Amino acid sequence: MRKNIHPEYKGLKIKIRNDEFSTMSTLKSGEILMDVDFREHPAWNKNVINMVNQSNKNVSDFNKKFAGLSFGSKK
Known part of the structure; x- marks a missing residue:
């Protein structure tokens, strides 16, 4: 196995509040x-x-508002 190819593995402090x-x-x-x-x-x-x-309500509202809009897709 090749030596000195991996980064140093050391302690890490994580501070939250x-x-x-x-x-x-x-x-x-x-x-x-x-x-x-x-x-x-x-x-x-x-x-x-x-x-x-x-989120589901927002998606539902969006779909109702733009129900007839197509972006060039075939129906």
Whole structure:
């Protein structure tokens, strides 16, 4: 196996608000400051249901508004 071809694998600190996590990575800086807390993001909590329903409503409204519009496609 060839030597010295892989990046250095070292400790990495991840900071989210007042919390700090440690892991390992090849990232050169050694630290990541997160501006979005994944624990509060809608994709990881119960609010995602409301977002999906709202999104479906928006798609439905769009389809109703532009139902007769074709972009050159054959029907």
